[in-house]
Amino acid sequence: MISAYTGTQVRAAEEPLLAAGQGDVLMRRAAHGLAGAVVNELKSRGSRLNGSRVVVLAGKGNNGGDGLFAGAFLAGRGMRTTAVLTGDAAHPAGLAAFERAGGRVQRLSEEALPGLSDEAARADVVIDAVLGTGAKGGLRGSAADLVEALAGAHRRGLVVACDLPSGVDADTGEATEPVLPADLTVTFGGAKNGLLADPGADFAGRVVVVPIGIEEHLPEPSLRRLEDADLARLLPHPARRAQKYSRGVLGVVAGSEDYPGAAVLACRGALAAGVGMVRYLGPPSVADLVRRSCPEVVCSTGTVSENRVQAWLVGSGMGPHDHEQLTRARDAIASDLPVVADAGALPALPAMLAPHVVLTPHAGELASLFHRLGHGEDREAVEAGTLAAVRQAAVRTGATVLLKGATTLVAAPWGTTFSQADGTPWLATAGSGDVLAGVIGALLAQAGPDVGRFSEVGIKGDSRWAAIAALGAALHGRAGRAASEAASGGPIAAGGIADALPETWGKVSMLSNYEAWKRNSHSQPLR
Numbered sequence: 392m393i394s395a396y397t398g399t400q401v402r403a404a405e406e407p408l409l410a411a412g413q414g415d416v417l418m419r420r421a422a423h424g425l426a427g428a429v430v431n432e433l434k435s436r437g438s439r440l441n442g443s444r445v446v447v448l449a450g451k452g453n454n455g456g457d458g459l460f461a462g463a464f465l466a467g468r469g470m471r472t473t474a475v476l477t478g479d480a481a482h483p484a485g486l487a488a489f490e491r492a493g494g495r496v497q498r499l500s501e502e503a504l505p506g507l508s509d510e511a512a513r514a515d516v517v518i519d520a521v522l523g524t525g526a527k528g529g530l531r532g533s534a535a536d537l538v539e540a541l542a543g544a545h546r547r548g549l550v551v552a553c554d555l556p557s558g559v560d561a562d563t564g565e566a567t568e569p570v571l572p573a574d575l576t577v578t579f580g581g582a583k584n585g586l587l588a589d590p591g592a593d594f595a596g597r598v599v600v601v602p603i604g605i606e607e608h609l610p611e612p613s614l615r616r617l618e619d620a621d622l623a624r625l626l627p628h629p630a631r632r633a634q635k636y637s638r639g640v641l642g643v644v645a646g647s648e649d650y651p652g653a654a655v656l657a658c659r660g661a662l663a664a665g666v667g668m669v670r671y672l673g674p675p676s677v678a679d680l681v682r683r684s685c686p687e688v689v690c691s692t693g694t695v696s697e698n699r700v701q702a703w704l705v706g707s708g709m710g711p712h713d714h715e716q717l718t719r720a721r722d723a724i725a726s727d728l729p730v731v732a733d734a735g736a737l738p739a740l741p742a743m744l745a746p747h748v749v750l751t752p753h754a755g756e757l758a759s760l761f762h763r764l765g766h767g768e769d770r771e772a773v774e775a776g777t778l779a780a781v782r783q784a785a786v787r788t789g790a791t792v793l794l795k796g797a798t799t800l801v802a803a804p805w806g807t808t809f810s811q812a813d814g815t816p817w818l819a820t821a822g823s824g825d826v827l828a829g830v831i832g833a834l835l836a837q838a839g840p841d842v843g844r845f846s847e848v849g850i851k852g853d854s855r856w857a858a859i860a861a862l863g864a865a866l867h868g869r870a871g872r873a874a875s876e877a878a879s880g881g882p883i884a885a886g887g888i889a890d891a892l893p894e895t896w897g898k899v900s901m902l903s904n905y906e907a908w909k910r911n912s913h914s915q916p917l918r
């Protein structure tokens with residue numbers, strides 16, 4: 392699991408060490424990690440170190456200090472380093488170390504700007520060390536002009552952000568442009584929220600966390616990301632004597648005359664995500680299509696209370712005037728069973744929900760939800776601050792909210808938040824969200840009661856609903872990527888995501904089988 396923190400949390404964790412006079416040590420560890428990451432990246436690209444050109448954009452605070460110390464390390468490896476000081480001052484010890492190591496120092500001014508931006512554009516490596524966790528707002532003055540010129544210039548070099556891309560808010564992921572997009576962000580002590588939430592994540596590139604010795608002082612993470620090993624531990628596995636009902640039944644209330652395909656795709660997503668059975672409830676013409684497309688699905692009639700299931704999926708492809716389906720959706724939400732509420736169900740929600748109800752809006756649907764709740768955020772505002780928006784939505788509705796996008800965020804009403812970015816932009820295709828709803832529904836039906844499996848990895852009680860939704864997003868994203876890779880990186884259609892799910896699941900489970908085998912290989916052999 393990747394843990395991320397706010398800037399304030401990280402700075403608080405640094406406090407005891409700073410009080411003990413360890414500030415210098417922390418900074419040298421950070422700078423050493425940054426320089427090491429630059430060297431590794433250049434080597435992995437087959438570039439030589441000796442003689443290559445490095446430009447460090449150094450602000451006046453400690454972030455600039457990290458950059459200057461890292462520049463000194465790199466100069467020591469034979470690289471030609473220039474520091475561009477963007478402020479009216481520079482970290483004194485960092486600057487002294489940089490100059491001792493033979494680095495060249497330039498001060499940024501309006502007159503020097505064209506020459507320096509040209510030099511940075513031609514460099515093999517640019518290190519962005521202007522602003523870190525202490526920044527207020529974005530870049531200003533000549534520093535902003537330099538980054539703007541550089542972001543628009545034709546460059547072939549590597550851009551490495553020190554701690555975070557300057558202009559990205561460490562706590563929220565909001566970005567005040569111009570921001571220099573990095574290929575690599577080397578972040579210290581723990582990942583920052585802003586690197587794992589859009590739009591900040593757009594600028595971060597690959598994120599590498601460098602331990603600096605503050606880790607034991609860090610609190611509960613503010614944001615988490617599930618990785619391979621977490622998926623392997625959290626995905627349900629059928630017991631030896633499982634039968635279809637014990638494995639979980641998902642009731643699906645989806646599709647309409649206008650969008651019958653959504654019901655089919657939701658069912659296909661659910662079937663491919665390990666559920667024991669899918670029961671479909673909906674208009675006869677849609678049920679007909681579902682039967683023909685997925686003969687495994689049992690089409691039922693009647694009300695929600697007449698159909699026994701372990702979880703409900705409601706809303707995908709549902710219209711605003713289909714009163715019978717909307718009644719079913721409302722009944723499902725009132726049933727106390729776990730529910731994933733998608734698309735057409737979102738406008739029909741009661742004012743207050745519970746965390747076992749998982750809402751799955753995209754940014755536009757979340758803006759409409761806010762509008763109905765009497766708050767004015769539009770789609771642009773949601774997209775400019777996804778983390779704040781998803782958390783606010785969870786607080787205001789009382790539900791678990793999953794905000795879809797390149798980075799998918801899931802928040803519980805008390806703030807527990809997950810961030811998954813497992814997919815590919817090819818997932819932005821019609822019907823993709825219906826498959827995701829099916830996957831989450833299937834996981835709710837199977838894993839909902841399994842509190843123990845989640846608490847083993849530190850996810851307590853009702854926070855598991857957010858973890859289950861994050862698990863669904865991770866599987867869906869990976870399946871989309873696998874489907875595209877099978878097409879040599881080409882496009883995918885939504886049905887292809889469902890088709891790739893079982894193998895994606897199998898590959899992740901192999902990891903957990905291997906871990907179980909490793910544990911059991913020390914036990915007594917059978918006699």
Ligand SMILES: NC(=O)C1=CN([C@@H]2O[C@H](COP(=O)(O)OP(=O)(O)OC[C@H]3O[C@@H](n4cnc5c(N)ncnc54)[C@H](OP(=O)(O)O)[C@@H]3O)[C@@H](O)[C@H]2O)[C@@H](O)CC1
Pocket residue numbers: 405409414415417418421450451452453454455457521522523524525526527528529530531553554555579603
């Ligand atoms: N603590 C430690 O020991 C360790 C810290 N570490 C590192 O320190 C970083 C945090 O350092 P920090 O607190 O010095 O803040 P930082 O991000 O460099 O920026 C603040 C400076 O910039 C200025 N400034 C602010 N906003 C501005 C703007 N919009 N545009 C222009 N200028 C602006 C502001 O000046 P002011 O405007 O207040 O006069 C202030 O001088 C952290 O990200 C990590 O890299 C690691 O080495 C580990 C050990």
Ligand SMILES: Nc1ncnc2c1ncn2[C@@H]1O[C@H](COP(=O)(O)OP(=O)(O)O)[C@@H](O)[C@H]1O
Pocket residue numbers: 753795796797798799814815816817818819820821822823824825826827867
């Ligand atoms: N640029 C992107 N990169 C990765 N995943 C994306 C991107 N855009 C959308 N997605 C994912 O694709 C799915 C799209 O869902 P949705 O917007 O509901 O589509 P639809 O309504 O057409 O089914 C979501 O899972 C979302 O996270």
Ligand SMILES: [K+]
Pocket residue numbers: 454519520521522523552553554555556557
């Ligand atoms: K930075």
